[in-house]
Amino acid sequence: MTSSQPHLHQKSPEIQQFGTVTQLPIALSHDARMYACQRLNRVLADTQFLYALYKKHHWVMRGPTFYQLHLLLDKHAEEQQTLVDVIAERVQTLGGVAVGDPRHAAEITEVPRPPDGVENVPTMVSRLLEAHEIILADAHDAAARVVALGDDGTQDLLVSQVIRTGESQVWFLAEHLVVTPLAQG
Numbered sequence: 001m002t003s004s005q006p007h008l009h010q011k012s013p014e015i016q017q018f019g020t021v022t023q024l025p026i027a028l029s030h031d032a033r034m035y036a037c038q039r040l041n042r043v044l045a046d047t048q049f050l051y052a053l054y055k056k057h058h059w060v061m062r063g064p065t066f067y068q069l070h071l072l073l074d075k076h077a078e079e080q081q082t083l084v085d086v087i088a089e090r091v092q093t094l095g096g097v098a099v100g101d102p103r104h105a106a107e108i109t110e111v112p113r114p115p116d117g118v119e120n121v122p123t124m125v126s127r128l129l130e131a132h133e134i135i136l137a138d139a140h141d142a143a144a145r146v147v148a149l150g151d152d153g154t155q156d157l158l159v160s161q162v163i164r165t166g167e168s169q170v171w172f173l174a175e176h177l178v179v180t181p182l183a184q185g
């Protein structure tokens with residue numbers, strides 16, 4: 001008998017476990033794809049937390065530079081969110097499993113947890129800069145190592161997207177920590 005009743009509450013065991021890669025015909029060895037997925041998942045987890053840090057600081061920003069920082073941090077958050085998707089889809093392209101659940105990402109990230117409350121503006125800007133540098137150092141190292149294993153695509157993503165975006169955002173943020181008068185008396 002036919003029925004249009006959906007079969008709800010379906011359950012299955014995992015069909016691919018985290019930390020494994022399927023074989024795709026992309027001319028990269030199993031070891032190269034495993035290694036790249038491991039490195040990318042760390043960058044992915046860190047980038048998810050950098051995105052969240054940008055959003056938190058976008059919301060709780062204070063003081064006379066509130067408006068410009070409120071807007072700038074949201075722009076950077078959007079760019080980091082785009083990176084999250086690009087990195088995750090690279091993991092899938094390599095046959096891996098991208099870190100998705102934020103509780104899983106929290107187990108992997110090296111970005112320090114901020115206090116739940118509000119810090120002053122220079123401290124919040126510094127916190128973002130420090131998170132950026134953690135990711136940049138890791139991305140530089142990962143880029144050099146994956147290219148040695150023949151994974152040009154992952155190296156290109158890390159260099160042209162993760163590193164270039166991060167460096168530019170660091171520039172825009174760091175200029176807010178320069179003490180300069182608005183006018184000379």
Ligand SMILES: [Fe+2]
Pocket residue numbers: 058074
């Ligand atoms: Fe907003």
